[in-house]
Amino acid sequence: MPMLADLVDAVIGVDTHTDTHTAAVVSRLGSHLATIEVSADAAGYAQLTGWAAKHAPGPRIAWAIEGCGSHGAGLARALAAAGHQVIEADRPKKAHRRGGKSDELDAIRAARQALAAPDPAQPRTGDTREALRILLATREHATKTRTATVNTFKALILTAPEDLRAQFRGRPTAAQVRAALALQPRPGQPVSERHLRQALHQLARQITGLDTALKTSLTNLRSLVRGWMPALLAEPGIGPVSAAQLLVTWSHPGRFRTEAAFAALTATAPIPASSGRTARHRINPYGDRNANRALHTIAVSRLRYHQPTIAYATRRTAEGKNTREIRRCIKRYLARNLYRLMEHQPTLDKP
Numbered sequence: 001m002p003m004l005a006d007l008v009d010a011v012i013g014v015d016t017h018t019d020t021h022t023a024a025v026v027s028r029l030g031s032h033l034a035t036i037e038v039s040a041d042a043a044g045y046a047q048l049t050g051w052a053a054k055h056a057p058g059p060r061i062a063w064a065i066e067g068c069g070s071h072g073a074g075l076a077r078a079l080a081a082a083g084h085q086v087i088e089a090d091r092p093k094k095a096h097r098r099g100g101k102s103d104e105l106d107a108i109r110a111a112r113q114a115l116a117a118p119d120p121a122q123p124r125t126g127d128t129r130e131a132l133r134i135l136l137a138t139r140e141h142a143t144k145t146r147t148a149t150v151n152t153f154k155a156l157i158l159t160a161p162e163d164l165r166a167q168f169r170g171r172p173t174a175a176q177v178r179a180a181l182a183l184q185p186r187p188g189q190p191v192s193e194r195h196l197r198q199a200l201h202q203l204a205r206q207i208t209g210l211d212t213a214l215k216t217s218l219t220n221l222r223s224l225v226r227g228w229m230p231a232l233l234a235e236p237g238i239g240p241v242s243a244a245q246l247l248v249t250w251s252h253p254g255r256f257r258t259e260a261a262f263a264a265l266t267a268t269a270p271i272p273a274s275s276g277r278t279a280r281h282r283i284n285p286y287g288d289r290n291a292n293r294a295l296h297t298i299a300v301s302r303l304r305y306h307q308p309t310i311a312y313a314t315r316r317t318a319e320g321k322n323t324r325e326i327r328r329c330i331k332r333y334l335a336r337n338l339y340r341l342m343e344h345q346p347t348l349d350k351p
Helices: 042-055 073-081 103-116 127-158 173-181 191-228 240-250 259-265 289-305 307-318 323-344
Strands: 010-016 020-027 032-039 061-066 085-089
Touching: 010 085, 010 103, 020 042, 020 103, 032 042, 032 103, 042 073, 061 073, 061 103, 073 085, 085 103, 127 173, 127 191, 127 240, 173 191, 191 240, 240 289, 240 323, 259 323, 289 307, 289 323, 307 323
Parallel strands: 010 061, 061 085
Antiparallel strands: 010 020, 020 032
16 A cells, blocks of 8 residues: 555644644655644634645645544544544654654654554544443543442451451452441440441442442443444454444544554554564554453453364464463454454444
């Protein structure tokens, strides 16, 4: 496939922030032509498009925007609605900032990175995808909050007076939560125990509320995935949460030009780690870590319950592969096949 430099006259890189955006025009050969800083609002977006038309060396313009899912979301939506070609640029790693750090330099890097990338990714779009993203973000927050709340709950039980602790000893968490919900202050008890009972009761109510929220979010995720692409849920080892995350990352047909580009973004593309007579690859630590985690969850599930995957792991073990290498191979296989499924599977609902 042709490189982006063969298709455009210029790329405008944009370094996005909460209040301002800095944009730099870079020619298709990589030379920096102009820079501007605008406000991060509708007026700034209009100013930016007018400025780009004046300073670009030709009419074919692509926009490489950092933070399309955060600070640059508004600009990406405005440009896409106006018919501009928008590319989702990765924020530069600190190790790659050897030439210094500034908003202008970051904007130039974003543009040159898009020119150099063989498969630049389009920004993620779609109403259902956005709903899934919101549900996943709130679910992750609820999960972490529940874990912290349960840890505090358990720590208070551990240091409770013996007569109170005996009511919880040896019982599973769900039973302990139910027992804490029934706790009532007793007359004549020390002030510390009164506050302890109140704290345990309050924490138990929080855990119960979070359990309800998590159950509701799972139901909503399953409903949205079934309405968008039910074929994902029919795949072995894929539940509503993993399916939702893959759809959020993939977004829509055509966002990735090849399955290799999808594998690169999901951090399942192998990194060569060979030396001398040893030929091997290692796990990729970069890319979309949430998508990588979803593929990891699917791989672990298949290694436990999916007989073809178990047979594959057994064969590769006999060939001398270790567990991490086998898991990497399975995740790369999953990225390839699930990308093809999502790219070509008819959907029941628009994304």
